[in-house]
Amino acid sequence: MSSGPATLTDRKARVKQQLSDYLELTKPKIAVLLLVCVAIAAYCASNGQPDVARLIHVIVGTALVAASSCVWNQCLEVHVDRRMNRTAQRPIPSGRLSRYASALFGTLLGSVGISYLLATVGVMPALIGALTWILYVFIYTPMKQVTPWNTTVGAIAGALPMLMGWLAVNPVLDLKAVALFAILFFWQFPHFMAIAWLYREDYAQGGMKMWSVVDGSGTKAGIQAVSGAMALLLVSVVPGIGQVAMPNVFYMLLSLLGGVFMLVASWRFFTSRDDRTARQLLFASLIYLPCQLALLVILPSSV
Numbered sequence: 193m194s195s196g197p198a199t200l201t202d203r204k205a206r207v208k209q210q211l212s213d214y215l216e217l218t219k220p221k222i223a224v225l226l227l228v229c230v231a232i233a234a235y236c237a238s239n240g241q242p243d244v245a246r247l248i249h250v251i252v253g254t255a256l257v258a259a260s261s262c263v264w265n266q267c268l269e270v271h272v273d274r275r276m277n278r279t280a281q282r283p284i285p286s287g288r289l290s291r292y293a294s295a296l297f298g299t300l301l302g303s304v305g306i307s308y309l310l311a312t313v314g315v316m317p318a319l320i321g322a323l324t325w326i327l328y329v330f331i332y333t334p335m336k337q338v339t340p341w342n343t344t345v346g347a348i349a350g351a352l353p354m355l356m357g358w359l360a361v362n363p364v365l366d367l368k369a370v371a372l373f374a375i376l377f378f379w380q381f382p383h384f385m386a387i388a389w390l391y392r393e394d395y396a397q398g399g400m401k402m403w404s405v406v407d408g409s410g411t412k413a414g415i416q417a418v419s420g421a422m423a424l425l426l427v428s429v430v431p432g433i434g435q436v437a438m439p440n441v442f443y444m445l446l447s448l449l450g451g452v453f454m455l456v457a458s459w460r461f462f463t464s465r466d467d468r469t470a471r472q473l474l475f476a477s478l479i480y481l482p483c484q485l486a487l488l489v490i491l492p493s494s495v
């Protein structure tokens with residue numbers, strides 16, 4: 193008699209666990225910031241007067257395609273993820289989800305996502321979505337075990353969604369569109385070099401050729417972080433050039449300030465190369481990007 197309710201409770205708990213595992217496969221925390229970038233790109237592309245329906249469509253479509261790429265990334269990396277502390281408890285390596293079911297889930301998300309983009313915002317965002325998927329899943333993912341230049345390829349995949357957001361509302365890629373892509377591209381170097389340093393033992397154990405692994409002194413990771421931050425500082429100013437009738441000085445000054453903040457955090461990491469400065473740099477990167485995105489919304493069209 194008493195086994196009935198217990199079984200039902202068990203079943204409910206299992207379903208809840210499976211739902212949370214499928215959600216975890218999509219790397220939702222990264223997706224949230226990525227989708228904010230897509231929304232800001234669409235907003236900037238429409239000069240602050242976005243077609244709300246198209247904006248929502250490109251966010252939904254990109255979310256589905258990005259989620260699919262993250263699921264497939266984990267299907268392909270299961271043997272590596274199993275060897276690393278940070279990833280060993282993920283749903284596939286821990287055995288909570290099968291690789292087959294996950295691959296089906298990823299394929300479904302991707303097919304629906306690309307079709308949705310095609311139907312709602314047109315060929316270009318859908319095409320870039322598909323290319324980004326291929327770049328992330330079939331080029332970046334295996335490349336991690338071959339060469340530390342994998343991060344450069346990963347950063348292209350990470351930044352391309354900016355162009356999906358832009359092209360969903362504006363067919364012409366101008367200097368500002370290129371600058372948005374460049375901001376997200378260069379931001380990833382300080383962001384990831386901090387992570388690559390913090391998890392260097394994990395990455396080495398998983399056979400991942402990150403800069404922090406191939407050069408254990410951290411010098412090369414530091415150089416990548418500082419170079420990325422320098423380039424970020426320069427490109428972040430560009431959207432302020434000639435946006436209305438004249439350069440937006442407030443935007444440019446605040447962007448410079450943010451750029452200096454990232455450069456100082458990167459420089460401190462480069463000179464110290466310890467966990468404390470790496471953690472500070474990772475934290476700085478996660479503060480900087482939302483602030484820079486907010487600046488893009490608040491200032492350029494207000495002068």
Ligand code: HEM
Pocket residue numbers: 221222225226229278343344346347350351380383384387478
């Ligand atoms: C080369 C490209 C990138 C790599 C290799 C990378 C890698 C990672 C890794 C491994 C983490 C987890 C750190 C941890 O567990 O402590 C992380 C965190 C994070 N990343 Fe990235 N990332 C990249 C690009 C991006 C992009 C394009 C975005 C969004 C615009 C992003 C947003 C985030 C966020 C919000 C977190 C914190 C969430 C969390 O704690 O899991 N990343 N990144």
Ligand SMILES: CC(C)=CCC/C(C)=C/CC/C(C)=C/COP(=O)(O)OP(=O)(O)O
Pocket residue numbers: 222254257258261262265321324325328332346347349350353
């Ligand atoms: C539209 C579309 C397809 C967008 C995809 C964009 C995307 C998911 C970008 C994330 C960039 C990136 C390289 C993250 C790290 O992955 P990782 O595999 O190094 O992280 P991990 O070690 O935690 O698995």
